[in-house]
Amino acid sequence: MKRILVFFIPLIFIFSQTSTAQEYSSAIGLRAGLGANISYKKFVGSEAAFELIGGFNFGDVYASLVFEKHNRFANDIQGLTWYWGVGGSIVLEEGGVGVGGLGAIGLEYSFYDIPLNISLDWMPHLFLIGGRNFDARGGGLALRYILER
Numbered sequence: 081m082k083r084i085l086v087f088f089i090p091l092i093f094i095f096s097q098t099s100t101a102q103e104y105s106s107a108i109g110l111r112a113g114l115g116a117n118i119s120y121k122k123f124v125g126s127e128a129a130f131e132l133i134g135g136f137n138f139g140d141v142y143a144s145l146v147f148e149k150h151n152r153f154a155n156d157i158q159g160l161t162w163y164w165g166v167g168g169s170i171v172l173e174e175g176g177v178g179v180g181g182l183g184a185i186g187l188e189y190s191f192y193d194i195p196l197n198i199s200l201d202w203m204p205h206l207f208l209i210g211g212r213n214f215d216a217r218g219g220g221l222a223l224r225y226i227l228e229r
Contacts (some may be wrong), residue, residue, distance in 0.1 A: 103123070104228065109223045117135030118134050127150050142171040162185075176210050
């Protein structure tokens, strides 16, 4: 019981924090994980963003669109946010086409003195058509150039 409380109390505190999380308006860059990817992120509100990811993964070509909700941490470190999101993916693979959904959770940091944004996340996929059924290997490290603040 003690372990459960140690795990859930910080999560409840983090999820209960609300504040404006946007540090930039749009950014584009490279994303490395299990493949080579390009990432474009555009904020559509103070805490909401869409991320378009495309690239290669284990010989497959894919594209994903993710809606992300950005939040600040309790200690409010300037430029640092955490986010969660949901989205969809389409994969062109040797056996055909895969279509499915994905979840996302990650950390993001935007520098103020240079137009650079870094994020690290995990994006597990659940393919409804084709694909690898459930694929927990998604996610990666992105370095983006901030186009506009």
